[in-house]
Amino acid sequence: MSEPSAPSSREAELGAFLRAHRERLTPADVGLPPGRRRRTPGLRREEVAQLAGLSATWVTWLEQGRPVSMSARALTSLAQALRLSRAEHGYLFALAGRPAPRDDAEPAVPPALLASVHAIAGPAYLLDRQWNALAWNAAAADLFVGWLDPGSTERNLMRAMFLSPTLQALVEDWPHRAARLVAEFRVHSLRHAEDPPTRALVEGLRAESAAFRAAWASQDVEERQGGRRGFHHPTRGLLAFEQITMVPPAAPGLMLGMLLPTAG
Template structure:
């Protein structure tokens, strides 16, 4: 099991599977001569999390009779395995932190069986470095209208970015600041503006440092959809048209999108300084609301 490299992403799953079935992809083979060795890292964290929630769940909560006195709190492993439609051995191994294969479908059934909340379910999938199959594809969903309207209520430069860092909405103050990007009829992609527009090098103070940082931030931000056609196409285009982007991208630098001081050489106002802050809307962390406050 590989460690998760991603931030928390809430899901929108509801419902419960009524018909158990066997996960043939995850069930140990009868020919296995020995269980896999114990793993000490992310798999162990996943097992600890699942076990803790199993022990909190009573038999009555899942429609099972209390039965005779139990030696351990909560459900038995065999009971959870039955609810999930997986083999008891496989379920035991995953609780023990062994590096077994846990498909997204099997994890979804565990989440339902353990009656995890939306936040708990999202955390489960983060621990397993898997994408929740019940989570809608952000690329297929329109940006919330309220979010797009919010930028007009901000008394400072503000804009909304999508997962490829295209500007979806911006206010007049942002258009006034970002000459060559958000004013007039320009390409609205922040990366293409930064790396291919000559005006960006004139506008952004210490362009080299900021551009390098931007490439590192996008690498971290795009890791979940790096193979999606729009993201891959953007990276390929920038790599072919910008030597600087190609160099920064090849460096494999990764960085969180940070706020802080931003300086610009504005063609009308001269040197202007802002403090930048980025917000991620609940349930749509593929979008970003960026606000720049004048110092």
């Protein structure tokens, strides 16, 4: 490995991050005997290397800000050795210039997040990775006929948007909104595109809906954004809302949608 004349800012930050987290741990934290008296706080570099199954030289060079190329597996082992949280794990990968590790487990839904849906005055709903509705409030059930109302059985937003005539009649400018929804779903589901539930959803809609098939084939991508949303409600007439979409930090695989009434 070549040694640089001066480390880059990111390499220096990576070294400082690793050193700070190493110094926070005690041997007891990781199941090691206390050993001889320590002149500095925390674990020794050799102990971190042992726990991670890495070279002590690599750990030293990383802390010194040298450009050591690390595989995703090695970074994960280092994160586990340092007992990093999920956020810290992702930050380590970002500092190392690596994509964040993929989490195949379905994220748990924090109870406070579920409760927040019902605490919102306007229509609100919580979606999972495949955009199945996990929770929604009474205002959302009243607004989204053909999807969240008591008489509907299809709780997947994508399937309802393309297969429910009632929801299609509700949504103002349905052709544009439906195509936009597909472009947004393509971005949101990218990390889990090969998961069996996601593949089954896409393949099923391609088989059942010509409109979805055409929108999916267009390869359009859009970030999920807010903005005005209009609805032709069967009993309340034309309604307008400002949509806000959030990805909860505590459950990054989920998505919270809220609609705030507007003047029209």
